[in-house]
Amino acid sequence: MIRRVFPILAVSIFACMLGAGIVIPLLPLYAESLGASGFWLGAIFAGFAISRTIATPIFGHLSDRTGRKPFIVIGLFFYGVIALGFIWADSVPLLVMIRLLHGVAGGLILPIAQAYIGDISPEGEEGKWMGYANAAFFSGYGFGPLMGGVLTEQLGMNSAFLAMGGLSLLAFGIAALFLPEISRRKLAARPHLSWREMGRSGTMTGLFSFRLALTLGRAAFFTFLPILATTSLGLSPSLVGVLLAVYLLLSSLLGVPFGRLADRVSRRAMVVIGSLASFSYLTLIPLAGNFWQLVMLCILGSLGSAASVAAASALTVEEGRKYGMGSAIAMFSMALSIGMAVGPLLGGAIADLADINSVFYFGAMVMLAGTVSFGWLTRSG
Template sequence: MAESLRRGPFYILLVAVFLGMLGLGIVLPLLPVFVEEFNASPFWVGALFAGYGLSRIIFTPSIGSLSDKYGRKWFITGGLGLYTLVSIWYIFPGSIYELFVIRFIHGIASALISSVAMSYVGDLTPKGQEGLYQGRLSNVFYLGMGSGPIIGGAIYSVAGFTPVFIVMAIMSFIPFLLCIRMLPESKPEFRTPPKLWSAFCHPRMQANLFFRFMNTFAYSAFMVFIPVLAATQYGYSTTLTGLVIAFEVFSMAISLGYFGKMADSGRYKRSHMIVIGTLLVSFGTLALIFVKFLPVVGIVAILIGVGNAIAIVAATAVVAIDGRELGQGVVMGAFNTAMSIGIVVPPLIFGVILTFWGIDAVFLIAGLITLASLPFFWWLVLRSRKWFATRAAACEPGS
């Protein structure tokens, strides 16, 4: 596809993803407030976040495969429309259980957008620029996600719940209209229909899927439980809590483009980038237990964001390469499913830990689990390299 033809759909996707994620991020600082309003157990802080991930586990794989078969546009558009409706529903939950249902449907909307948008970008990406294109998409993804908590926390502090979700609905409705009118269809052609399990059985994909799942332990601790830590240990308002979340997300968003180019340069092994990024994330997560002064907390949050940027953009670039063989919708669906499982499992575990051992234990265990995942990840990397070497040797003339 010529560069001029790529550029239009790509920029439309960037705007749509940014505004959609802006609306999604608005709700994050308010989950503990919802739990307190319903006089529910602290366990529900993790459960509400997990409800969002549970629906992504169920629907993301099939949505990715279906987008390979039927095209991308209307999955993305439908997800943005569902975002809009769910945003209004947040104003009227009658119980903590109804709020869980809202979060579940919110996850369906996210499944319709995130992996399909990544697949669409994979369709547009020239060979050798996987890190650059996926980095730019991730950049606006996290810029929107980072702006949301600041806006949501500030609006709630000034005006309460209802205006927060009205803004959230508007931020979803604008890209919904934009995609209907301006986003062309992208429907790749395959000689044989892509199969989801081919992604889960692929050795290099297995290494990246394992990384993506384990990365969510630190991610869940920060995004779900930093409001609890900020309120109980730091004494922060919802506005300051949103600011801390934004430090992490903005630092990640701003640096994704740079690290995407680094991943494409050929001078650095992407597997090494994943290891280095994971080390930064794990040590940053552990450090949150010991710091309380806002500027120091902000520095630690930035460290975590940069670590996530280094690791995630490298892994996503490799997944986009494998998508040329296996199907972009299939590999991005599998990659996002691994993340979605991580969105469900760690928050539930951390909800129990919070109830029995307190908030410090959540960040201690999250940091240690992330760190302990690296040896097995590296074993998977070495195994995939051996598999590729064997396959290459089998394809040589005379072999």
């Protein structure tokens, strides 16, 4: 089944993530043009994550009982419609509101799509198929910044927002017409344990701490790298898009070989080694003096992210077979959403109180703490 279904799900989520990635390098610049301070810049990025954090466990648990397809299809439709609201946002509070609504729609899409892949992945091949899934899903996110920078320079910022909405609606059409539903009998056969029982798993708690730390570091990277690159190094929006695309594309595409590797070696060791690489690139970003040095650091960060996320995703699928796939993926995704919510706010406050360089050092220290926490919590696994 997975070989028949995977291309449909991959193409639809790729299109949606491509649209979402288009605005990554634009939101900080757009927000600054509206007069956003460092704190409000953080709030704009955090708004999406706050609402997604609330929505993800609810939708994940419900999808364990009622099926995956309805949530994915509805989420893709509203993701596209809400995206068009960026064009009319003429104030910072309105921009925050749109991001909040977008986060609810986001909670319907990626975590449920990942649970769908987890449901149909053969045992012993979790790393392989989650690697393929992450590559397909997030490579769209990687191409997006490059497209966004070019569209903005050639046609203006509104064209990027229109592209985001159009691609999400295209993804909706593909999923609605071609994506099959998993049989209710298969879903009923899955375990449905409580969140409290799942929270007692050292592996799940360790995975949560790893994902939270990685996302806090990424929040510093995505929110403040565009500003650091344009103000300190004088880079253009298109070059900023190249930097983000290098990181995201390599993180996505390297998920395939690292996913296969995760089926053959210690997944726990891969998470630790990849996390240490992420700590290193965040520490070095403030020291970069030109575009090419930033490119090399983006490559280092992508290697660390790809290795650690591929292994952690496979471990999450293993846990999902014990506690319910939608619930396990939701818990893993919640860490991502909380990091996306808290990271920009903390980063914005640190940038206002100190400077942008301090934001990257903060992210690096959090990454190191998350690595130690993961290693300790999973030591008996």
